[in-house]
Amino acid sequence: MSGGGESSEDSLRVYGRASRRRRREWVEAIERVIRVPLADVVRENALVHLPPAAATRLRLVHPAWARRMSSPLFAVAHAAASRRISGVFVPSAGFLPFDEDDTVPSPSLFFVPASSDLVVLSSSHGVACCFSPADDAYAVCNPATASWTAVPSPPHRSWPRPAIVVLFDTSAYNFRGDYTLVCPFESAPGSGAYCFQVFTSGAGSWWVTDAMTPAEGLVAASGVAAGGTAWWRTSIGTAVGYNPVTGSVELVIYPGDSDQWEIGSAAGRLHCAVCDGRDVVVFRLHEHGIWEEATRVAVAEILQPSQPEPARAAASAEIVASQQPAPSHEHALAEDESSDESDTDEDEEEDEGSRAVVAAANAPLRLDDGVRLLGFQGVEVEVVVLAGRRLVAFDPRTRRRRDVAVPDEVDARWDGAEYAAHTNTLALVAPTILAPEPPADQEVASS
Incomplete structure (x- = not known):
């Protein structure tokens, strides 16, 4: 014991x-x-989450900060960090940022040589693919760092806008900034059957895959990268995806019965924003083509700041008036005696006009009232809409909205059909090294 x-x-x-x-x-x-x-602490933990423009300015704080941000490790970490959509590339105007401190040095990408305005085809983690129609030339660039490399034209052309999607690897081992381009093309004109051609910065050449899928009415500008898969929507209510690593094709039916829908990417997964009357419903794609509702938000809430200033002033005045105590009987009689009929008529007309403006501003909005859904990308879901000359990005989780005005140089007929969502990062862009000849086990189509 x-x-x-x-x-x-x-x-x-x-x-x-x-x-x-x-x-x-x-x-x-x-x-x-x-x-x-x-x-x-700031250098090691906070800088990686700043927009590239802000992070670049902070290089001057201390030589240690400049060394930290000049490292390829920092560029890889910055590209992989969680961040939201920075803005949208639109025709004629170039890049329109949702935040003033999240812009790019050259909104029109003047650092890429071209004899005509560049069209940004798609973007992923800060790496964008652009196209010069006049030169029939392609380039992959980082708009935030003004780094770029030329890319050969795909063997099979798709006109008028190539449907190229950029897939960018954000793993810790991508020190070169390697990327992949996926471009679908119709196997025969009018067939509705699409094949896929792939370009990788490591191989330096295009090749045509064996995959084929029905994708009638494929919308070239709808391309988005989600989890290593390139996705496009079609005009017949389907979304088509191709994964160049596995060589697999996915075909899913969009979750809704409205003509207003767009696909986007959040946290590396495909999402779909659908019009549902006066609401926008965002669905998340799970395995086996199953959609799950992720969030729902009213269009009126998304566009709340668009209420005209006179309407807001009138609404505030009505609220203040409703909170004031009612005047006494003697005071009311005195006011009636001191006012004439003309003043009373004018006041009544102003009141009726104010009520009419407030009622019009507060009227329920629908997506078919001149409002269009756009695609999105980022770590969180953000509903992006075009309302007249105003682009709005709304975060359903924080209820925060960011907006930017479409400048006058953009054609008034632009309706949001041609655009490219973009997120600024300091990602590296691997230089293109053209292969002397195609790999023996891969078919390269001739032009």
Whole structure:
């Protein structure tokens, strides 16, 4: 018995020493963190989450910050960090940012040589593919860093707008900034059957895959990257995806019965925004083509800041008036005696006009009232709509909206059908090294 008691006491002493040692190590770790200068904490943990324009300005803070942000490791981490959509590339105007501090040095991408305005075809994690119609030339670039590389034309052309989607690898080992381009093309004019051609920066050449899928009415500008798969929507209510790593094709039916729908990417998964009367419903794609409702938001809430200033002033005046105490009978009689009929008529007309403006501004809005859905990308779902000359990105989780006005140089007939969603990062862009000849096991189509 005594031996057993001594054994228990020994175990308790050992446990106590281990517990004290763990507490001491924990306290020392906390002290080490506390002693770390705030500048070092910001450099190691906060800079990677800043927009590229803001991060670049902070290079001047200290040489250590400049070294940190000049490292390829930082560029890889910045491209992989969670962030939301920065803006949209639109014809004639170039890049329209939702935030003033999340812009690019050249909204029209003047650093890419071209004899005509460039068309941004698609973008993924800050890497964009652009096209010069006049030169029939392609380039892959990072608009935030003005780095670019030329890309050969795909062997099979798709006109008038190539349906190329950029797939960018954000893994920790992509130090070169390698990327993949996927471009569908119709196997025969009017057949509605599409094949896929793929270009990788590592191989330096295009090749045609064996995959084929029905995709009648494929919308070239709808392309989006989601989880290593390139997706497009069609005009017949389907979405088509191709994964160049697995060589697999996916075909899903969109979840709704409205003509107003767009696909987007959030957290690496395909999403679909659908018009449902006065609401926008966003669905998330699961395995086996199953859609799950992710969020629902009213169009009126998305466009709330678009209420005209006179209407907001009139509404505020009505609220203030409703909170004031009712005037006394004697005071009301005195006011009636001091006012004439003309003033009373004018007041009544102004009241009726104000009520009419407020009623018009607060009227329920629908997506068919001149409002169009656009695609989106980022770590979180953001509903992007075009309302007149106003682009709005609405976050259903935080209820925050960001908007930008479409400039006058954009054609008034632009209805949001041609665009490219973009997220700014400091991602590297691998230089294109053209292959001397195609790999033996891959078919390369001739022009």
